[in-house]
Amino acid sequence: MRADARRNRQRIVGAALGLFAEHGPGVSMEEIAQAADLGVGTLYRHFPDRRALVEDIAESTLTALRDQLCSSRKMGPWEALLDMVRYCAGQPLALVTSLAATAPASPSRARLTGEIDALLTDLIKRAQHENDMRSDFTPEQIAGLLNVAICRPGARADDPLTTVLLDGLRETRPTAT
Amino acid sequence: MRADARRNRQRIVGAALGLFAEHGPGVSMEEIAQAADLGVGTLYRHFPDRRALVEDIAESTLTALRDQLCSSRKMGPWEALLDMVRYCAGQPLALVTSLAATAPASPSRARLTGEIDALLTDLIKRAQHENDMRSDFTPEQIAGLLNVAICRPGARADDPLTTVLLDGLRETRPTAT
Amino acid sequence: MRADARRNRQRIVGAALGLFAEHGPGVSMEEIAQAADLGVGTLYRHFPDRRALVEDIAESTLTALRDQLCSSRKMGPWEALLDMVRYCAGQPLALVTSLAATAPASPSRARLTGEIDALLTDLIKRAQHENDMRSDFTPEQIAGLLNVAICRPGARADDPLTTVLLDGLRETRPTAT
């Protein structure tokens, strides 16, 4: 019975992700429930309201990202960054970001975001320290910039934007403008 | 009365831009009308439905961008690109992009987008030809990349992302990864 | 100037009749005004509100019918009835009847209806008296029956319904059922 519940929860989240991706954030709870082959009532048993569902999706995605960042702490910083970028390409980060933008962050989401920022900033600091990354921007600025690269619909680790950005960050020379 | 009507139309568009920017695309027509100090009926006289309002905002922004691109055709290509980036920083392009993503493009919006793409691609081609820009990406790829840089909330001509991107594009060397 | 006003009034009534006939009673005041090549304001100068317009149409049609009935008082009763039926075929009586059904009758419309009923009933009485019409129904019943025949969309003086009815009324024999 607990297994059933867990399966249902997964189906709901999966259905929601799929529908949000395909039809935008306006998808109705009923549609999500149907796509998960469940009644609305069951959806509401798992998530007290729509915000809870959205928050759950956002938090689980962010949690996975944080864990990924944690797990690569022992790598060289530049390699770890590349890893993170590759990892993100397979995640619905663009979707989650825009969904989450709808509502103010819950405390736990805020905490997650903070942790990710800290981990990322730390990574960047180490990269700069090892002269793998240009140092004329603060780690926070660079973190913001990477966020854009990552939280983009259809972002891939080897698409032009990512490539040019990483190229631009790799060096230590001043601006060309 | 013609003058009044024009003023009202401007107030509606202004109010809509402000509210969309602040509270997202879910703002109600009533709220927009109130923010413009008008009755809903007036809003609907100017824009037959919500989509028409959104389309109008999108198209006028895109038209201005196209005109800007046209008017800088006689400059050197790199300087023209910088000009465009600076111009876009002052425009609600991020907003317009996300709003427009809600609905499929109208024919005239599609045409505008096409024109802008053509102008931008041409600019990039010329920049590559003059060795102002790396040539290991197609002009279309670079256009896509610049679109991201430009259609970003809070984009500025001298913020880190833009700077790094332009740096990364300026050179002619291969990838550092 | 008075001539203009009269012409405008006629155009409004004409446009309204046409649109009501074609698109039903839901036609908007704006549409009527446009069809009359006038602004709504002008329409409202002539008719204080929608009901006034509808009433006017109804009353002018009923007035004409009453006048027609009056003018044939000197004929033989059966011939006068045939005349009335022929006259009605060219009038928008079906339309007016259904329009008027929307709202309770104004005093003057009620008066007109009463006059018409009286004239018609009188005609029928005379026809029965002259043995031109079967007498097993009261004049009021026969008046009601003729109303149906007449206030029908597309009624014509020689269509099957009218023909059969007049046949059925002409005789003096009892029911065939």
Added chain:
Amino acid sequence: MRADARRNRQRIVGAALGLFAEHGPGVSMEEIAQAADLGVGTLYRHFPDRRALVEDIAESTLTALRDQLCSSRKMGPWEALLDMVRYCAGQPLALVTSLAATAPASPSRARLTGEIDALLTDLIKRAQHENDMRSDFTPEQIAGLLNVAICRPGARADDPLTTVLLDGLRETRPTAT
């Protein structure tokens, strides 16, 4: 719950019929829902929009009429016609006809109308063949005429109009005019 839902559907249809009959086709969905002691939402769960409600009322009335016509196919034609007229007197056919006139017929309503016309025409043909009905009109003309008699507010099987019409149809003699 299935039983409840069915009951609710019936209450909606009943309320709608009553209100349409009393206050015309302009009754609001909210009023119908209130008269059925339900929320608007429930009304819309049962009927996706206003047209669906009207269509449903029309189609169920027409279906019943068709079934009535079918079930009397084995009777003598004249008796079957009388039966139909009697049956119709108890049905809201006038209402349904005027409601349905609001919108173009749905395919299934069109089919029903066609079937009814065919059955009625056939009945008339047989009646003419057995010399129960005058033959100087085509069956289609007579069908049209009967439609008027039947689809009239307050039609009864023994009211003057019906009586006179049936009288007029019974015989085989030419017009009296």
Added chain:
DNA sequence: TATGAATGAGGATTCATTCAT
């Protein structure tokens, strides 16, 4: 427990009517 029917507040849109030009 899962279901889906019921609810009703809220948003989009229309249109009769008023009023500034």
Added chain:
DNA sequence: AATGAATGAATCCTCATTCAT
């Protein structure tokens, strides 16, 4: 006097949420 822009109440409809089965 004519015009058509402005108004907002009224209507249709949606959808998050609750609740009876």
